Amino acid sequence: MRNERKNAVRQTIIDTASRLFYKQGYLNTGINQIIEESGVVKSTLYTAFRTKEDILMEYLIQSGAATDEALKTAADKGKDPKAKILSVFDYLIKLVQEKDFNGCNFLNLISEVPMDAERVVKQIQKQKNGVRALFSGILESVEKESLADEIYILFEGALIANKVHHKVWPVESAKKIAEKLLS
Template identity: 55%
Template sequence: MKRNQARECIIKTASLLFYKQGYSNTGINQIIDEAGIAKSTLYQHFRSKEDLLIAYLEETGVLTLKALKDAAQSGTTPLEKLVAIFDYLEKLVGMDEFYGCHFLNIVYEMPNREERAREQIRRQKNLVRNLLGTIIEPLNKPELADEIYTLFEGALIAHKVHGANWPIRSAKNAVLQLV
């Protein structure tokens, strides 16, 4: 296996395991076994489990932001773009392989001393917040960005708690009233 392929395989394996069973419940040996690599190969690419977590968060952040931007592109007005994002979110949470927001799942597990992971999660969440701000910019109501962001995050949390789609629909309805 080439160097880049090994790194990608490690990240892919760790990402699946972190997402499905949690960061704390995933051990380095399990990642090594499921990736089919030697322990030395893992440590050539990542000095620690935390380094692997950061790589997972970075890669997942890029994919998440792209998916939200792509969803927004189906609308032409700010309201249509926001509705499209919430429609995408509703489809996403309805998938069999949806186990909650990657970033919220990790932040719930992290002790406060794990600042590096928390900072990476904040960066990703701020990118989502900034995307929403960019979408509503033509409305000249910058305060709405934080309100819509709070609805977005709250919908994800409530979906995780209730295991139902009504929080996403409720958040979308609130956006329709705000905008």
């Protein structure tokens, strides 16, 4: 029972921090705000996590797993490699139109953290390499790795352009380019 309570408190901290990191940024989110909004006492937070960066790492791990699962589910809707890739872009088109979408959380964070925050940077790279591997895995039976890299760059570029313009057209354009590359 005690472990369940400990895990529930830990998850409450993560959920609160995740919402705040995504909405207002990592650097703009203070430990005191996480404590206040999660409803835990300071000592409980520091028992669960030694540092704010430890909270960020758990956020990245959980968010990365959820993102990987969502992209895999989207790809699985397609019957062949081309349809699988286009299904991922269809998922992205829907995602960027959601009311609360504030850009890719990994791309948002990589622009905030210093490059010497090695374990954070490596975790973000791991997640992005997972996206790249998804495209490589889909295309391995039909093409060289270079096409998967091109699709990956389109995907990431569409996320950045969407963040800049706050419009869906960058993702729709990237999907059209991907479709041409896959033909």
